Amino acid sequence: MIKVMVNGAKGRMGAEAANAIDKDPALSLVAKIDRDDDLAASIAHYQPDVVVDFTIASAGFENTQTIIESGARPVVGTSGFLQDQVAALSQLAKTKSVGGLIAPNFSLGAVLMMKFAADAARFLPDVEIVEAHSPQKEESPSGTALRTAELINANRISAPLLRGKELFEGARGAELHDIPLHSIRLPGVVAQQWVMFGGQSETLKIEHNSQHRDSFMPGVVLACKKVMEHNELVYGLEHFLE
Amino acid sequence: MIKVMVNGAKGRMGAEAANAIDKDPALSLVAKIDRDDDLAASIAHYQPDVVVDFTIASAGFENTQTIIESGARPVVGTSGFLQDQVAALSQLAKTKSVGGLIAPNFSLGAVLMMKFAADAARFLPDVEIVEAHSPQKEESPSGTALRTAELINANRISAPLLRGKELFEGARGAELHDIPLHSIRLPGVVAQQWVMFGGQSETLKIEHNSQHRDSFMPGVVLACKKVMEHNELVYGLEHFLE
Amino acid sequence: MIKVMVNGAKGRMGAEAANAIDKDPALSLVAKIDRDDDLAASIAHYQPDVVVDFTIASAGFENTQTIIESGARPVVGTSGFLQDQVAALSQLAKTKSVGGLIAPNFSLGAVLMMKFAADAARFLPDVEIVEAHSPQKEESPSGTALRTAELINANRISAPLLRGKELFEGARGAELHDIPLHSIRLPGVVAQQWVMFGGQSETLKIEHNSQHRDSFMPGVVLACKKVMEHNELVYGLEHFLE
Amino acid sequence: MIKVMVNGAKGRMGAEAANAIDKDPALSLVAKIDRDDDLAASIAHYQPDVVVDFTIASAGFENTQTIIESGARPVVGTSGFLQDQVAALSQLAKTKSVGGLIAPNFSLGAVLMMKFAADAARFLPDVEIVEAHSPQKEESPSGTALRTAELINANRISAPLLRGKELFEGARGAELHDIPLHSIRLPGVVAQQWVMFGGQSETLKIEHNSQHRDSFMPGVVLACKKVMEHNELVYGLEHFLE
Numbered sequence: 001m002i003k004v005m006v007n008g009a010k011g012r013m014g015a016e017a018a019n020a021i022d023k024d025p026a027l028s029l030v031a032k033i034d035r036d037d038d039l040a041a042s043i044a045h046y047q048p049d050v051v052v053d054f055t056i057a058s059a060g061f062e063n064t065q066t067i068i069e070s071g072a073r074p075v076v077g078t079s080g081f082l083q084d085q086v087a088a089l090s091q092l093a094k095t096k097s098v099g100g101l102i103a104p105n106f107s108l109g110a111v112l113m114m115k116f117a118a119d120a121a122r123f124l125p126d127v128e129i130v131e132a133h134s135p136q137k138e139e140s141p142s143g144t145a146l147r148t149a150e151l152i153n154a155n156r157i158s159a160p161l162l163r164g165k166e167l168f169e170g171a172r173g174a175e176l177h178d179i180p181l182h183s184i185r186l187p188g189v190v191a192q193q194w195v196m197f198g199g200q201s202e203t204l205k206i207e208h209n210s211q212h213r214d215s216f217m218p219g220v221v222l223a224c225k226k227v228m229e230h231n232e233l234v235y236g237l238e239h240f241l242e
Numbered sequence: 243m244i245k246v247m248v249n250g251a252k253g254r255m256g257a258e259a260a261n262a263i264d265k266d267p268a269l270s271l272v273a274k275i276d277r278d279d280d281l282a283a284s285i286a287h288y289q290p291d292v293v294v295d296f297t298i299a300s301a302g303f304e305n306t307q308t309i310i311e312s313g314a315r316p317v318v319g320t321s322g323f324l325q326d327q328v329a330a331l332s333q334l335a336k337t338k339s340v341g342g343l344i345a346p347n348f349s350l351g352a353v354l355m356m357k358f359a360a361d362a363a364r365f366l367p368d369v370e371i372v373e374a375h376s377p378q379k380e381e382s383p384s385g386t387a388l389r390t391a392e393l394i395n396a397n398r399i400s401a402p403l404l405r406g407k408e409l410f411e412g413a414r415g416a417e418l419h420d421i422p423l424h425s426i427r428l429p430g431v432v433a434q435q436w437v438m439f440g441g442q443s444e445t446l447k448i449e450h451n452s453q454h455r456d457s458f459m460p461g462v463v464l465a466c467k468k469v470m471e472h473n474e475l476v477y478g479l480e481h482f483l484e
Numbered sequence: 485m486i487k488v489m490v491n492g493a494k495g496r497m498g499a500e501a502a503n504a505i506d507k508d509p510a511l512s513l514v515a516k517i518d519r520d521d522d523l524a525a526s527i528a529h530y531q532p533d534v535v536v537d538f539t540i541a542s543a544g545f546e547n548t549q550t551i552i553e554s555g556a557r558p559v560v561g562t563s564g565f566l567q568d569q570v571a572a573l574s575q576l577a578k579t580k581s582v583g584g585l586i587a588p589n590f591s592l593g594a595v596l597m598m599k600f601a602a603d604a605a606r607f608l609p610d611v612e613i614v615e616a617h618s619p620q621k622e623e624s625p626s627g628t629a630l631r632t633a634e635l636i637n638a639n640r641i642s643a644p645l646l647r648g649k650e651l652f653e654g655a656r657g658a659e660l661h662d663i664p665l666h667s668i669r670l671p672g673v674v675a676q677q678w679v680m681f682g683g684q685s686e687t688l689k690i691e692h693n694s695q696h697r698d699s700f701m702p703g704v705v706l707a708c709k710k711v712m713e714h715n716e717l718v719y720g721l722e723h724f725l726e
Numbered sequence: 727m728i729k730v731m732v733n734g735a736k737g738r739m740g741a742e743a744a745n746a747i748d749k750d751p752a753l754s755l756v757a758k759i760d761r762d763d764d765l766a767a768s769i770a771h772y773q774p775d776v777v778v779d780f781t782i783a784s785a786g787f788e789n790t791q792t793i794i795e796s797g798a799r800p801v802v803g804t805s806g807f808l809q810d811q812v813a814a815l816s817q818l819a820k821t822k823s824v825g826g827l828i829a830p831n832f833s834l835g836a837v838l839m840m841k842f843a844a845d846a847a848r849f850l851p852d853v854e855i856v857e858a859h860s861p862q863k864e865e866s867p868s869g870t871a872l873r874t875a876e877l878i879n880a881n882r883i884s885a886p887l888l889r890g891k892e893l894f895e896g897a898r899g900a901e902l903h904d905i906p907l908h909s910i911r912l913p914g915v916v917a918q919q920w921v922m923f924g925g926q927s928e929t930l931k932i933e934h935n936s937q938h939r940d941s942f943m944p945g946v947v948l949a950c951k952k953v954m955e956h957n958e959l960v961y962g963l964e965h966f967l968e
Binding site: 107108112113124197202203206207211212218 | 833834835836838839842845846848849850923925926927928929930931932933934935936937938939940941943944948967
Binding site for chain 1: 368369370372374381388407412414416422423424425438439440441444
């Protein structure tokens with residue numbers, strides 16, 4: 001049994017994570033703590049193998065550092081880390097020979113979509129991304145769309161983007177690394193994304209739909225198990241889906 | 243048997259139209275003419291009930307006028323008419339009590355998509371349009387997307403458009419009458435459009451795919467029959483799909 | 485202000501309906517009653533223009549009869565009526581010159597999908613229906629899929645169904661009126677249906693997604709208003725979407 | 727420059743393959759032969775590095791044997807091989823230390839779809855397959871759908887299939903390895919397949935559309951290059967998309 005402690009257990013994500021961990025037969029939920037508790041002291045006391053951290057982004061770096069230094073394995077859900085911070089934490093984990101995960105997205109479906117999109121781009125470099133969310137989402141494109149474009153770009157043979165002539169400005173969407181991004185905002189939609197590839201007389205479309213934030217939970221549970229098999233800190237759940 | 247003459251029969255669309263008319267048991271193809279022939283003289287000679295005109299846009303107005311004045315019923319395929327020209331031809335048809343059709347699109351599927359989109363917007367005013375074509379299509383959005391937006395706008399209770407904040411310019415697409423339009427250009431795509439409506443906890447999507455320009459032919463054949471039942475000139479095949 | 489009473493207000497649908505009616509500026513919620521209350525006496529006391537009934541199917545017929553006889557207009561949500569019962573209630577409503585609605589589905593999107601599907605089938609008779617629900621839905625095909633097939637069949641020029649050869653039994657789906665029906669049962673899906681039409685070198689797809697039963701509420705509110713303009717009882721919300 | 731000979735060059739696929747190879751700057755088309763020519767003698771004469779074979783299925787085994795024994799690398803497009811035949815040819819290639827490929831499908835998009843589907847099933851075991859073709863395709867399900875199910879089955883943790891109760895027989899489709907398969911046959915469709923995965927509050931859909939058999943050509947060209955880097959014979963283009 002893998003012993004797991006949840007930090008940020010009073011927040012929505014943390015509470016659901018604790019619940020999901022508690023239900024899994026291979027995991028043992030040893031403690032639920034929150035910002036009022038002392039993280040290092042709690043680790044010393046409960047001796048968890050893994051600490052799941054769903055606290056606020058600003059606390060993420062320090063928490064992860066504390067977890068690693070205490071000898072536990074961090075599974076951290078946030079998109080707010082700087083590249084330098086991730087590098088520093090990776091170095092620390094290496095020194096301690098401890099596995100860890102920082103992930104902006106724990107949805108298995110979304111992470112597979114991104115992984116497949118990056119892979120497909122090696123053979124089908126012509127690609128556009130469409131995402132749809134509810135009108136309450138204020139910023140566009142979504143973080144997932146931007147990250148998908150980054151992952152595609154890291155993999156694909158560059159393809160020249162043909163924007164053509166826009167009769168109405170914005171028709172061809174936004175662009176990141178020559179990949180067009182289109183954002184739809186409609187009521188009745190929770191979170192969707194489709195990545196469309198064009199080839200010779202064929203198209204390939206990878207589509208993800210998310211109904212609810214509890215789609216993250218199977219990914220959190222998976223991460224608690226997989227982190228035990230690693231002795232490095234990785235960024236992105238895709239590294240645990242090899 | 244309805245007697246049909248095809249003008250522009252050496253062009254691609256005209257040739258396919260003549261072929262489709264010839265095969266239909268209720269239609270009789272009485273003549274195929276082209277720009278070298280005299281349109282009025284040909285009508286006088288062959289006495290067609292209907293003249294299908296697939297010549298170049300610039301000749302369309304004069305041809306339609308000639309057809310009506312000769313007492314035949316025009317079925318004209320072009321998107322190049324000005325509103326004033328359509329109005330003048332409608333007036334002329336009314337005087338002559340002759341039915342006629344000018345249509346930018348003869349695809350039954352595309353015309354039904356536009357008709358349904360306009361109808362749905364009466365009840366679900368939140369809508370966005372995505373269209374996809376091959377990179378060879380230089381201008382965006384497509385004419386069909388723009389016409390769909392016009393038809394929706396004529397029908398819907400206005401809905402405020404929430405653009406939100408664009409982190410990358412163009413993410414929320416182009417706009418016509420507060421309807422976002424998104425254009426995708428990828429190899430392997432011929433012509434697609436989907437109109438997405440959002441409601442309370444539900445979405446409705448109307449999607450059209452066209453593989454080849456011969457998708458126009460059933461619409462041309464239908465128009466040759468329906469035009470016999472009208473004594474007015476209408477713009478848009480949707481008027482024959484009531 | 486239209487005065488509305490809700491019967492079955494302690495049930496999930498009734499409670500949400502009462503809530504939605506209460507929020508609408510053109511409707512006034514005058515009473516919420518349940519099976520313990522006397523329906524006829526409540527109508528006599530509160531004098532509603534409209535009675536929304538979301539009670540159990542077995543009570544539906546008698547309730548609707550009572551509502552009409554009391555001079556109010558019924559808006560009844562159930563799929564459990566027999567054709568004879570609908571006919572009898574229509575006759576009664578006619579005698580009393582009272583409008584009414586019995587509807588198996590109040591989702592605007594779903595009802596528009598069915599209406600458009602029936603209309604498209606007049607021009608594109610080749611059609612198949614795919615629906616997807618969660619594995620908790622025990623029976624297949626769904627009621628909406630069956631009703632869509634009925635509506636299509638009432639409208640279309642018959643098209644011969646080519647089943648071809650099934651290497652594995654069931655591949656070509658179920659059949660109602662020569663229309664193939666395919667049922668998908670997967671976790672993560674709430675309720676989806678797509679109606680696919682095939683034409684010459686083109687396809688038209690009408691797709692509906694429902695996230696939650698509260699997608700019914702805008703349809704209930706619309707029905708409460710539209711029922712005031714009718715003096716007949718109709719079956720199916722589509723009659724109010726003309 | 728890799729020297730390529732095409733066998734079956736008078737057939738449709740062979741002719742297109744020869745054309746595509748001829749246009750590629752890294753490949754040199756050294757000969758086009760057909761059933762009237764002597765395969766072994768032609769290899770001896772033209773000394774190709776690779777022989778692309780698009781002849782009839784019944785000749786495939788013997789041709790592949792001849793190619794390997796002549797020291798060239800076979801790229802064979804057929805779905806007609808028995809497992810024993812593939813095993814025998816693999817053994818022969820191993821002895822000769824020669825790379826080779828036998829592939830039922832050269833479409834990059836279709837092969838990527840199958841590869842991703844097999845991978846996704848490791849994490850999302852609930853899956854159904856829908857495929858659509860024109861009514862001219864007589865057998866259902868398609869070979870691609872069956873092969874997709876085989877690949878998924880080889881990879882996934884088994885998931886119990888809930889068929890539920892079929893009100894109309896066939897609604898839940900055909901089954902292979904507990905994976906439901908649904909076949910749509912409609913005019914206007916060339917070849918489509920979508921593989922739908924359901925997870926916790928999320929779905930992942932992988933969709934492939936093929937317009938024309940020339941979608942095979944980029945895969946054939948890729949195979950001619952990749953086969954040079956292998957010294958074993960593999961079955962399925964996915965082995966060259968690692």
